Amino acid sequence: MDFTLTKEQQDIIKAAREFASGEFPDRAQEFDRNESFDLDLWRKACELGFVGVFIDEEFDGAGYGFFEHCLIVEEFWAVDPGIGQAIQSTTFGAELLGLFGSEDQKRLILPQLVAGEAIMGTAITEPDAGCDVTSAATTAVKDGNEWVINGSKMFATNGNLAKYMVIFCQTDPDNPSHHKRHSFILVPAETPGYESTKIRGKLGIRASDTAELTFNDVRVPALNLIGKEGEGFHELMAFFNRTRLHICAQAVGLARAALEESVRYTQQRHQFGASIASFQVTQFKIAEMATWIKAAKNLYYEAAWSVDQGKIDHGLIAMAKWYSAEMAVRCADEALQMHGGYGYIDEYKVQRLYRDAKILEIYEGTKEMEKTIVARSILG
Numbered sequence: 001m002d003f004t005l006t007k008e009q010q011d012i013i014k015a016a017r018e019f020a021s022g023e024f025p026d027r028a029q030e031f032d033r034n035e036s037f038d039l040d041l042w043r044k045a046c047e048l049g050f051v052g053v054f055i056d057e058e059f060d061g062a063g064y065g066f067f068e069h070c071l072i073v074e075e076f077w078a079v080d081p082g083i084g085q086a087i088q089s090t091t092f093g094a095e096l097l098g099l100f101g102s103e104d105q106k107r108l109i110l111p112q113l114v115a116g117e118a119i120m121g122t123a124i125t126e127p128d129a130g131c132d133v134t135s136a137a138t139t140a141v142k143d144g145n146e147w148v149i150n151g152s153k154m155f156a157t158n159g160n161l162a163k164y165m166v167i168f169c170q171t172d173p174d175n176p177s178h179h180k181r182h183s184f185i186l187v188p189a190e191t192p193g194y195e196s197t198k199i200r201g202k203l204g205i206r207a208s209d210t211a212e213l214t215f216n217d218v219r220v221p222a223l224n225l226i227g228k229e230g231e232g233f234h235e236l237m238a239f240f241n242r243t244r245l246h247i248c249a250q251a252v253g254l255a256r257a258a259l260e261e262s263v264r265y266t267q268q269r270h271q272f273g274a275s276i277a278s279f280q281v282t283q284f285k286i287a288e289m290a291t292w293i294k295a296a297k298n299l300y301y302e303a304a305w306s307v308d309q310g311k312i313d314h315g316l317i318a319m320a321k322w323y324s325a326e327m328a329v330r331c332a333d334e335a336l337q338m339h340g341g342y343g344y345i346d347e348y349k350v351q352r353l354y355r356d357a358k359i360l361e362i363y364e365g366t367k368e369m370e371k372t373i374v375a376r377s378i379l380g
């Protein structure tokens, strides 16, 4: 497969890298320490056209593929994962709207995401429903022309910032198939009964907002159903087949940063009268990291390219997701190790990378679930 990037794709990478390198480094430590983010930075990214590039042109997006979106994500994460996540996740759910949303829903929301006027999020996980999404118990009951939503969600990215949240709800709890019980419903965050509480104390990606949500008789119009009633599970899988690609790009970006920091540090740090880069054990670490990154990159390029060609290969996407996540965690670990004690304090970027990396193995499908999907794609 030929992954020679077009001139346009190379320009996207260059522009994303320049923006991130110019804007992120000075703020990264502050956001990480304060668990906060300056929304002006997101607005600036929107103004420059980095947000929602996969959104169709008729809804003010650039009309690019997920591949181009991944290229931007990778560059942002290569500079700072926390800020990268805070900016990139503002469209989390647009992929679902693009696939299954009604014309009115897309027209209302997508242009606002691109313009930096609204943030969205998608809440599936619940206190008692993580990997097993079919056990999600938040209910949406029809009452005349409205849905009435009750329940709670856990770890919702952007839950405190979003203007719109997409909620995975049980709409047909008695259906004999647990794959037919759920639907996605769009909830404006200002709706009475919607409450969000910030989750503090995260290990990494601390610039990114995470919330616990509760819904007490939240009423939204029946038209806020996204896609088809009872098809939420299948729609979720289609959604994940796009969003998991972003995680691969995040992982490769983070691992590249870990490698860059390691190369710089090991060449300048001297012990035993020589740079630590001159020791073979260090060289092997550098060589392994570079090889893992290349392998992960090729895997996700192929997966993203296939999705943009309309060829959905669940096994390939899951393979790319777990491999790149595990690879990033390994690279961040090796990078910190090569920094010795200095890597252990947060003045050094590798400490943040080490903490930021772990989420990659958890969200949008834990590595165990991804490996299960890969095994199923092979064993049936």
Ligand SMILES: Cc1cc2nc3c(=O)[nH]c(=O)nc-3n(C[C@H](O)[C@H](O)[C@H](O)COP(=O)(O)OP(=O)(O)OC[C@H]3O[C@@H](n4cnc5c(N)ncnc54)[C@H](O)[C@@H]3O)c2cc1C
Binding pocket: 121, 122, 123, 124, 125, 129, 130, 131, 132, 154, 155, 156, 157, 158, 202, 205, 210, 359, 362, 363, 364, 365, 366, 367, 368, 369, 372
């Ligand atoms: C910072 C952050 C942001 C997040 N953002 C969002 C968001 O925006 N929206 C959202 O809906 N969710 C979000 N999540 C939730 C995330 O997707 C879940 O944490 C993840 O799906 C795992 O669910 P859980 O935490 O309940 O773990 P559990 O499902 O309880 O799993 C715990 C462990 O058991 C393993 N396990 C479970 N079942 C199996 C099995 N069958 N076979 C083998 N191993 C298994 C898992 O792999 C894991 O290692 C976020 C989480 C975090 C931390």
